Amino acid sequence: MTDAFDVLRSATRARVALGRAGDGLPTGRLLEFRAAHAAARDAVHSPLDVARVTSDLAATGLDVLAVASAAPDRATYLQRPDLGRRLAEGTELPGGEHDLALVVADGLSPRAVEEHAAGTVAAVLERLAGWSVAPLVVATQARVALGDPVGEALGARIVVVLIGERPGLSSADSLGLYLTFGPRTGRADSERNCISNVRPPHGLGYAQAADTLAGLLLASRELGASGVVLKDEGMALPPGAG
Numbered sequence: 001m002t003d004a005f006d007v008l009r010s011a012t013r014a015r016v017a018l019g020r021a022g023d024g025l026p027t028g029r030l031l032e033f034r035a036a037h038a039a040a041r042d043a044v045h046s047p048l049d050v051a052r053v054t055s056d057l058a059a060t061g062l063d064v065l066a067v068a069s070a071a072p073d074r075a076t077y078l079q080r081p082d083l084g085r086r087l088a089e090g091t092e093l094p095g096g097e098h099d100l101a102l103v104v105a106d107g108l109s110p111r112a113v114e115e116h117a118a119g120t121v122a123a124v125l126e127r128l129a130g131w132s133v134a135p136l137v138v139a140t141q142a143r144v145a146l147g148d149p150v151g152e153a154l155g156a157r158i159v160v161v162l163i164g165e166r167p168g169l170s171s172a173d174s175l176g177l178y179l180t181f182g183p184r185t186g187r188a189d190s191e192r193n194c195i196s197n198v199r200p201p202h203g204l205g206y207a208q209a210a211d212t213l214a215g216l217l218l219a220s221r222e223l224g225a226s227g228v229v230l231k232d233e234g235m236a237l238p239p240g241a242g
Helices: 006-010 027-045 050-058 074-079 110-126 144-154 206-223
Strands: 064-068 098-105 136-140 156-164 175-181 192-198
Touching (some): 050 064, 050 110, 050 136, 098 110, 098 144, 110 206, 136 144, 144 156, 144 175, 156 206, 175 206, 192 206
Parallel strands (some): 064 136, 098 136, 098 156
Antiparallel strands (some): 175 192
16 A cells, blocks of 8 residues: 655655654654664764775875864864864964865764765866865864864865764765865854765765865855855856866
8 A cells, every 4th residue: 555655755864754653653663763863973973084084085196184173082072162163283284375175074973074075075176177276184073164274274265174064863974065265264154155965875976066066166266255155056067167
């Protein structure tokens, strides 16, 4: 017998029409919920496998550097978001002049970074022929704004932070991409553009995310700004552009 909600369930990973067993949920649905909650907690608390991510990113041919925020451990990071926006004292990065810096940050889901960062970075670089790209940076205990001092130190006109997003009960491995023109400490969130939910096959694929980001990068470079003044209106990179 066909369930009237089957079509809706096939279009979303949200929990729709779970049914009931007396006054509660069916046992199977309850166990699924608890498993999803456990996966979300694990995603937040698990440390980033820096060696694995660094090895995966090395395939791009770019140098890969590792930095840490001012948060000394995961517990402090979760309790003090402000420390995750600052580089650890004494951090040194090679200066220069670059069109773009890419920062791969653990954020609130290191799992998302481990599973999706390398594929996303590779797809982005394929679409940016002719751009000067700074060494890749892997950042731990990091918030989005950590990309500002990193991009500034590297001498980049634009920084993109690829970061593990806050896990939900239907997505523990979602990667977000945050673009900021003219990175420097003190930039506001309104000066950033975000591409969210990069997590094939259930979210954006690497190619689709990279097309959208490349379009935003080109527009940002031309406009000399990012954030609320830079609109994402289907500006995916056209074939052959770069």
